[in-house]
Structure formats: C-alpha cells, structure tokens
Amino acid sequence: MSAQPAEATIREITELIGFDTTSRDTNLPLIDHVEARLEAAGLSSQHIPNAEGTKANLLATIPAADGSTSGGIVLSGHTDVVPIDGQDWSSQPFTPDTRDGKLYARGSADMKSFIGVILAKLPELTSAKLAEPIHLAFSYDEEIGCVGAIDLVDTITEKGLAPRGCIVGEPSSMRVIRGHKSMNVFRVDFHGVAAHSSLTPEGVNAIAYAAEFVAFVHAVAAEFRTDGPFDDAYVVPFTTVTANTITGGIAINTIPAEASVEFEFRSLGAVDQQALIARFRAEAERLGRQMAAENEAAGVDFTVTAAAPGCETPADAEIVSLAASWGGIATDDKVTYGTEAGLFSNAGIPTVVCGPGDIAQAHAPDEFIELSQIAACESFIDSLVTDLSRS
Secondary structure (H helix, E strand, C coil): CCCCCCHHHHHHHHHHHCCCCECCCCCHHHHHHHHHHHHHCCCCEEEEECCCCCCEEEEEEECCCCCCCCCCEEEEEECCECCCCCCCCCCCCCCCEEECCEEECCCHHHHHHHHHHHHHCHHHHHHCCECCCEEEEEECCCCCCCCHHHHHHHHHHHCCCCCCEEEECCCCCCECECEECCEEEEEEEEECECEECCCHHHCECHHHHHHHHHHHHHHHHHHHHHHCCECCCCCCCECEEEEEEEEECCCCCEECCEEEEEEEEECCCCCCHHHHHHHHHHHHHHHHHHHHHHCCCCEEEEEEEEEECCEECCCCCHHHHHHHHCCCECCCCCECCCCCHHHHHHCCCCEEECCCCCCCCCCCCCCEEEHHHHHHHHHHHHHHHHHHECC
16 A cells, blocks of 8 residues: 555645635735744744735745754745636645545645645654754745746845755656756737728738747747757757747738737757847847838837746756655656746755656646655655754
C-alpha cells in the first residue's frame, strides 16, 4: 500500500484549497490565514503587498538555534491558482474530494499541497535545533508571469538573508529539476484607421498588419525549431515561440481600426532573452512606421506583460545534491514550464524545483495529486529538518 499523508497535512491542504485564490482575485484571506498559522507557531512574518494593496507575498524566517537569520534554505511556493472557467469538473473545485488514492481540487497539485505540508510541519520546523535558518516565501500571481515573486526575492536580498539555496515546490513528481525555460508574454496592439470597406485607401487595416506580425512570430519559431540552439534535457529541446490570441475588427464592411496579438516565447538558457525581446519589439516598431506612413494617426503599441527568467542551476551545485539527499529524485531532466526558480537563481540563490504532484494534472479540470506524492513531500521536509538540525 502506498504511503499516506498525515491527517494534519490533509487538514492544512483542505483549508488552503478552500480559499479561491484565482489570480484575478485577491489572495489576502489565504495570506492572513497562513500568517495566523505562523503566529500560532511563534513566527513573525512580513507582508509584501502589490501596489494596489489587493494581494501580498508572505515572508517568514525560522531562525537557527543561535538566533541567526542569514544563510539557510528557502522553501518557496505560490498561493494563486488558475481559473476554472469553462472547465467540466466531477467535483467541487475548491472543496477537496479524495477518491482512489488521489485528492481532487483546484490547486491540489499546483501548488497548495506543498504549502500545506510546510504548515503541517511547523511544529517540527520550530522545535528543531536548526544549525541554519529556514525561510518561507509564499508569493502571489505566479500564474500570470511570476509577478509577485519579483518583490519577494528583492526583499530577501534587501534584508541580507543570503540563503545558500532554495527549493521551489512546484509539481515535479518530487524530481529535482535544476533547469527550465524562461517565460515571456507580450501584447501588441495595432491602431489603424477605420473606413468603409469600399474605400480602402481611406483606411489603415490593423488586422492586415497584425497578420504580418504573426507571420514574423511564426518565422522566428521556425528558425529556433530548425537551427536551435538545442538542449536535449528538455522534452521540447529548442526555444518555442507562438502567437496564441488575435482579435480585431467590428464588421465585414469596415476596415478594422484595431487589432491585438498576444504571443509568447519560452527560451533556453543559451538564448539571450533580452535580445530576443528587442527583436520582436523592433519588428513591431517597423510595422508601426509603415502604418504611420499611410496615416499619421496609425501606429503600434508593444507591451511586455510578463517576463520571467529561466533557471539553469549547475549540476554540481550544492542545492542539487542536498535536495536529492533529502529524498528528491535525482534526474538530468529539465522542464518546459516556467517557475519562480529563475528569479531566485538570478538573485544569486542556487535553486531547484522539487515538489509533489505532476504538472500534467495542473490547470486541468479535475486537477488532482496522488496522496503518495503528499507523503513523499512530508518525508522530504522531515529529512531537510533533520539534516539542518544540530546533532
């Protein structure tokens, strides 16, 4: 029989899932709940809010036995979940349902089970005679581009916490993942000039220019697919580029004045992320100049809506072997999905992704996590605490 998680852990996960923290909504009730759980365990924490005050990260440190708060290990997780809109669920998405050895709910895999395990382990974490601190870093808006973690990581740096490693508990089936692609999302708005479709010289067709930009995106994608660079540690071993939404026009007999394209790229570490962004921006600006040449009122707006760096932690980094020694599954695999690991890594904190659940179940209707995965995560945290404790 597969290992089963503790009842206390399931209670913590159930409470977390009960908060609907879809990214478009606030996460503050969940943050307040976690803060109360930390306070009950004798830990103070810091809210790091967004500009509007509608969402917040939470940062807390479990000090070493000597009171030190610098160094140590970060345990990182995001509190938001993706929408359930248009999905057909067999059970209530925000009320966990356990059947056939699986816990079904939105956020069960991605990634409230990891945070729930940490909360359930607070007695062990706070009673241990730690030789170095453990930092808990819980973010908002990871699902829309790792937005909250930017300020969270900056705060860790500004406070001089200087962790020697970080575990991002995204669902990896408890594999120790040291690499993932960057994640970059853009919106390009084409502003043309409306006219009756029988009077084409009087208008500037925004859809036509948007289509030309989509063709450029597709051509760049073909370059990477054909010419690389390549990294065979990934299931898709090259940088991917794709236009995913396009809107525009109001009627069949009207030259469209507005059109918008949303596209993304997910780049390997060998690709210059900023240079690639600049390449797409330059093409948008070129098209904007062409539109303005037809009518000075026309033009293009290029917006970067999300840009999270990739993660390329060296195979010989200490955090890689540490995570494996705590029970993570050693692997050379890298993953195509983005996480907050790149932000920690860019701040000089060696980072791996290692968490319970399978990314294949994340974001889908009837999202689930195997109970045995939760139990494996419990064992991982137990081993981490033992290793970081004084003998």
